[in-house]
Amino acid sequence: MSAAAVRAMARADELAACSERPGEITRRYGTPALVAARDLLEAWMLEAGLRTRVDRAGNLIGTLGREDRPGIMIGSHFDSVVDAGRYDGTLGVLLAIGCAEELAGADPAHDLAVVAFCDEEGARFPTDYFGSRAFLGGALPDGALTDSEGATLASGIETAGNAAAGPGSGLPANATAYLEAHIEQGPVLEAAGHPLGIVTSITGGVKLTVTLTGTAGHAGTVPMSLRRDAFSAAAEIALEAERAARDDGEAVATVGQVAVSPGAANVIPGRATISIDLRHQDDDRRARLLGRVREIVAEVARRRGVDAGIEMIHDERSVACDPGLGERMRAAARGLGLDPPALPSGAGHDAVILSAHVPVAMLFLRCAGGISHNPAESVTTEDVAAALAVLTAVVRDP
Ligand SMILES: [Zn+2]
Secondary structure (H helix, E strand, C coil): CCHHHHHHHHHHHHHHCCCCCCCCCCCCCCCHHHHHHHHHHHHHHHHCCCEEEECCCCCEEEECCCCCCCEEEEEEECCCCCCCCCCCCHHHHHHHHHHHHHCCCCCCCCEEEEEEECCCCCCCCCCCCHHHHHHCCCCCCCCCCECCCCCEHHHHHHHHCCCCCCCCCCCCCCEEEEEEEEECCCCHHHHHCCCEEEEEEECEEEEEEEEEECCCEECCCCCHHHCCCHHHHHHHHHHHHHHHHHHHCCCEEECCCEEEECCCCCEECCEEEEEEEEEECCHHHHHHHHHHHHHHHHHHHHHHCCEEEEEEEEEECCEECCHHHHHHHHHHHHCCCCCCCEEEECCCCCHHHHCCCCCEEEEEECCHHHCCCCCCCCCCHHHHHHHHHHHHHHHHCC
C-alpha cells in the first residue's frame, strides 16, 4: 500500500483536531480552527513541492508549476458542518496533496493544481459555495451577512481571507479539468462491494420555504370544524410531497425544518413554516415534481382554509460529469483490478460551481454505512490507496 495513502489517513486524524470545540470536529468558515487546518494543509503542500497561495476568501491553492502542459485541478473543501466527520471534503484535499507526492520526481503529462476550498458547507453564514465561487473570481457575498451569534461575514473574511490577494479568477490559465474525490455520503458503493465509484452527474435540487397561516386558538374551545390549523396543513403537505417523490420513483423529497407558532401544547398553531428539499437527476422531472408540490400546497391550503406562501430559497440544475474524464478514471481503476460502477451524486459539491468553467469529474469512495456529516464517518486505507492511484494515473498519463 502506498505510503502516501497511509499518510493521508494520519493527516485526516491530525486535521480533526482543528476544531472550534474540543472533542468534536466543527470547523466553520472564518474561525481560527479553519485557519489552523489550512496552515497544516499548506505545510503539507510545501513539503510535497507545491507552490502555495491563499486567495482573498481564504481558499488555499498549491501548484506544481508545469505551465507548459495541460493542467488538472484536484481538490475539495476543508470546512465542516457542526460535529462533523473527518473525511467529508478533507479527504479530497488530502488525496490531491498525496497525488503531488506520488508525482514528485516524475514527469507527468499534466500540470497539477491542488485546490482547497474554504467554505462549501455554508455551516456558519447563509452562503452558497462561497469558497469555490470566490476562487473563480465571483463577487464576494454581502459582508453584512451574519452568523447565528451576530458576527458578520466581513469579520470572517478578515480572519480567513488574504486581503493582499486581488479579486480575479484563480483558475490556472492551463486548466482543462477539475477532479474531486469525495466520500460517497451514501450506502450504494458499500452495499455493492465496490471501493470506488465514478460519478455520472451531480443531482440538482430546489429548496422551498412554505409558510402556512391559519388562526391560533384555544385547544379546548375551538371545535374541529371551525379550525384553521396551520401545522395540520403543513403536515399534510409534507406527506403529500413525500408521496409525490415516491410516485416519481427516483426523486427525493425531504421536509427537514418545521417551525410552529405560537408553539404551546394548548394552542392551535396559527402559523407553520416548513422547508421542502426536492432533488432529481433529471431537470425536467424535477421541474414536474416542483409543479406538483406547488399544486399540493395550493390544494391543501384551499381545503383547510389557510393562507400559503412559497419562497424559493435555492434552485440548482443538475451538472453532468465529463464522460471522457470518467472513462480515464475507470481505466485507471481497471488497472488496479477494480470495476467502479457509475452513480449519481445526491449531494452538492464544489464541482457544481467549477463546472461552469471546466469539465468536471468526481470519484466517490465508499464510506462505512453511508454515514456522513457525523463523527462516525469512516473509510479504509485500502480504498484511499485505490483512489490515490486513480487520481495519480489521470494526472501522470497523457
Ligand atoms: Zn463535502
